[in-house]
Amino acid sequence: MSYSNIIIDKKYPLAIVTINRPKKLNALNRDTIQELHGAFVLLEKDEQVKAIILTGSGEKAFVAGADISEFADFSVKEGKKLAAKGQELLFDLVENLSTPVIAVVNGFALGGGLELAMSCHFRIASDTAKMGLPEVSLGVIPGYGGTQRLPQLVGKGRAMELIMTAGMISAEKALDYGLVNHVVSQEELLPLAEKLAQKITNNSSVAISYAIKAVNAGFMNTVNGYEAEIKAFGACFGTDDFKEGTTAFLEKRKANFPGS
Numbered sequence: 001m002s003y004s005n006i007i008i009d010k011k012y013p014l015a016i017v018t019i020n021r022p023k024k025l026n027a028l029n030r031d032t033i034q035e036l037h038g039a040f041v042l043l044e045k046d047e048q049v050k051a052i053i054l055t056g057s058g059e060k061a062f063v064a065g066a067d068i069s070e071f072a073d074f075s076v077k078e079g080k081k082l083a084a085k086g087q088e089l090l091f092d093l094v095e096n097l098s099t100p101v102i103a104v105v106n107g108f109a110l111g112g113g114l115e116l117a118m119s120c121h122f123r124i125a126s127d128t129a130k131m132g133l134p135e136v137s138l139g140v141i142p143g144y145g146g147t148q149r150l151p152q153l154v155g156k157g158r159a160m161e162l163i164m165t166a167g168m169i170s171a172e173k174a175l176d177y178g179l180v181n182h183v184v185s186q187e188e189l190l191p192l193a194e195k196l197a198q199k200i201t202n203n204s205s206v207a208i209s210y211a212i213k214a215v216n217a218g219f220m221n222t223v224n225g226y227e228a229e230i231k232a233f234g235a236c237f238g239t240d241d242f243k244e245g246t247t248a249f250l251e252k253r254k255a256n257f258p259g260s
């Protein structure tokens with residue numbers, strides 16, 4: 001399979017997946033999500049790959065979110081489909097992958113970028129990284145699992161504050177919140193990821209895959225919050241605030257929400 005938006009470097013027993021759209025701060029467009037889906041499916045099947053590192057190219061961004069230019073004119077139905085398809089193709093896939101996936105957050109991890117990092121089994125970050133869920137500043141809500149996974153990782157109150165303020169937190173704060181496990185300099189980041197991944201690969205990969213299943217099982221609810229998120233995300237696409245929020249971003253100006 002050939003890829004134009006990601007790079008896969010197999011250094012058995014590790015594989016490093018790099019999202020490679022640095023000019024767009026590695027924003028997740030449709031093709032990138034599709035390529036990541038294909039790559040993770042193949043890597044999970046590759047018995048020589050015992051741990052996967054996921055990062056972004058360049059020093060500025062891990063992923064600066066879903067590609068806003070692709071969904072700015074979506075309808076309610078299309079918005080709902082965007083969230084449902086993305087969750088299924090990538091975010092749920094990564095979370096439930098039997099091979100461990102470490103997110104290496106090398107810069108901005110915003111919106112879909114933070115949601116992707118949160119789908120990984122754990123995260124480490126550079127001291128330059130910045131994280132947040134800025135969706136409400138665009139008149140929409142996180143739609144790739146952010147309303148569910150952020151409270152799981154940092155607690156409900158902190159998640160509510162981050163989501164409502166659309167603010168960004170530093171790597172140090174993320175460490176304090178438990179959102180990332182380690183913070184090191186940019187130069188030390190990939191070596192640390194490889195060291196942690198190597199440690200993992202010394203252990204039983206079968207046992208690790210069962211451990212992933214067991215840990216994830218503890219976070220399954222009877223009421224499906226992810227479906228509630230998809231519905232609410234889709235509904236945002238019918239609002240004037242969403243039209244204004246995304247248009248303002250693409251026109252590089254501050255949003256002036258009619259609903260505020």
Ligand code: COA
Nearest residue numbers: 023024025027064065066067068069108110111112134135
């Ligand atoms: N979707 C589409 N394009 C994006 C993007 C996104 N989520 N994030 C960044 N880009 C693009 C910019 O439009 C710009 O493209 P251009 O050079 O063709 O104009 C390029 O990436 C560089 O971004 P820029 O905004 O110029 O960099 P900056 O250093 O001034 O700001 C950020 C960096 C991360 C603060 C800013 O890009 C940003 O706010 N991005 C959107 C974050 C967001 O809301 N994500 C959630 C989406 S649901």
